[in-house]
Amino acid sequence: MSHFGKIKWYNSGKGSGTILPEEGGDALPFRKSDLQQEGQEPKSDQRYSYETSEVDGGKKRAVNLRQQGESQTVEEQARAQQG
Template identity: 65%
Template sequence: MTNYGKIKSYDSSSGTGAITPDKGGDALRFKKADLQQEGQIPKVDQRFSYETSEVDGGKKHAVNLQMEQGQREQAEKQQG
């Protein structure tokens, strides 16, 4: 099931971050490898779609993160 949320934090040095679900609840952790566009660095408040996976004994983790289409175009323009 696809969910939506906004990036709460991202640490480029460790390649980990957190996304806050639109529907509420605790922020979910993710890794750079979970991004569909690995070359894209997520920024705080960018909206992404994602799926969840249970890891570490049932903790939910965000996977298959993909930037929303309109935001992707805007990010590409900013990059040059």
């Protein structure tokens, strides 16, 4: 299931960052390799869809991040959430 959130921070030198879920909760870590558009570097406050994966004994992290355009319609967002 896809979730939505905004990039809290991203360190291009380390190739890692965190995303803050829209539904609340703690920021989730991600790596550059988790980005679907690896050529683009995420910036703070950009909206992304993502899925979660459990690592290191149950800790969650964001994977399969996809940047969401500002002009995306409600129907497109619903399709993205459904997978």
